[in-house]
Amino acid sequence: MSSIKSVIISCAGIGSRLGLATTKALINIEGRSLISWQLEMFKDIEDVRIVVGFQANDVISEVLKFRKDVTFVYNHNYFETKTGASFYLGSRHANEYVLEYDGDLIVHPQDMKVLLDIEGEYIAYADKMSDDAVYVKVNSIGDVIAFSRENGDFEWTGPACIKRDKVKYNSGNVYNQLENYLPMRGIKIRACDIDTYEDYQRAINIVKEWYIEE
Template sequence: MSIPTTIVISCAGMGSRLGLGCPKSLVEIDGKPLIIRQLEMLQNYDDIRIVVGYQMEKVIEVVSLYRKDIVFAINNNYMNTGTGASFCIGAENSREYVVSLDGDLLVNPQDLQDVLKVKDEFICGTDPSTDNPVLMDTTQENGSLVVKEFSRERGQYEWTGLMKIKKEHISAVRGHVYTILEPLLPLPMKYIRTKEIDTLDDYDRAVEWVRNGYL
């Protein structure tokens, strides 16, 4: 039996560090906008909400040409809030479980399918690779990795922005998604292969990664 799941993709930000003059969700990754590559991996899910803000009309247009059943939520205060606020807006009236996915994150397709099949709450981590990452300090419990703390100073894995929690565990925040998770720790960690796009160097690496089959 499938788990009632809502997927929230946060695409409201300006992408200032990337400097391409468009939301990061719309950057072309080897011929396709990043958001379309994400939606291609989510074709089996029927409750997807995309939170828009900066250049919202462009994001809505690109997505709507690809798929007609996407729900759009608006973060009008995108200049002063982070992905946590966007996630909370998108998660209103959600199903039992809610998945958070950042609009600037590429995930290995098989890894994404595998973690979305997990039946309970989880946090996704990867090998640290970005500048000034949010790290996750982990430990072993009953043979599985769990996250015990988010930190800027220590941790074996980097927080990816991808997670799934029960809707009743969502609390309103203005900053980052991980601040919603901190009161719920420890939570299971699932390892995924990703490329986050914050800078032009990140973008170049992401394009090469896709061309190499996400390897």
């Protein structure tokens, strides 16, 4: 499946809620940048595309330390747009299926391996953890039937995999794009979004547990 699947990592945002004056891709977790932990998970994926905007040159320099064959895509309107726009820009000219991965996301490496091997479309979600979450509502078999800012069964973290030709321009969030195709197969994973400083502190402990100690 990896040969017909592109991974789109959205790293264009400012990360203002985090309050560390840096884009989230470059935050330090256990002596390494967040983007380096993410790239490690995708080392066997041929087509990795990273959407940059804020501090683009710094992100590009950091990525090139670990991988030279990444495709960089610019979101020049990163200040006015959200991840939906970055996902669209990164998906153009990609493979048949595109896997959306937010630049502020940590997924358990074992769960990420499972997701990369799954064929077809899906939306991944996790137990509620983040301080400022978007939620998903699921049906009796775990399919995602709705997104909500108010409440839900689980937290929408991503990743999500969808056919490239379904990705349309949207200046909002990725889930605003996915809403058009619900219900969609849902897969529960272990994951953590980094939106606030409290999330960041939580993520440091999670990386120790998931990536270092296991």
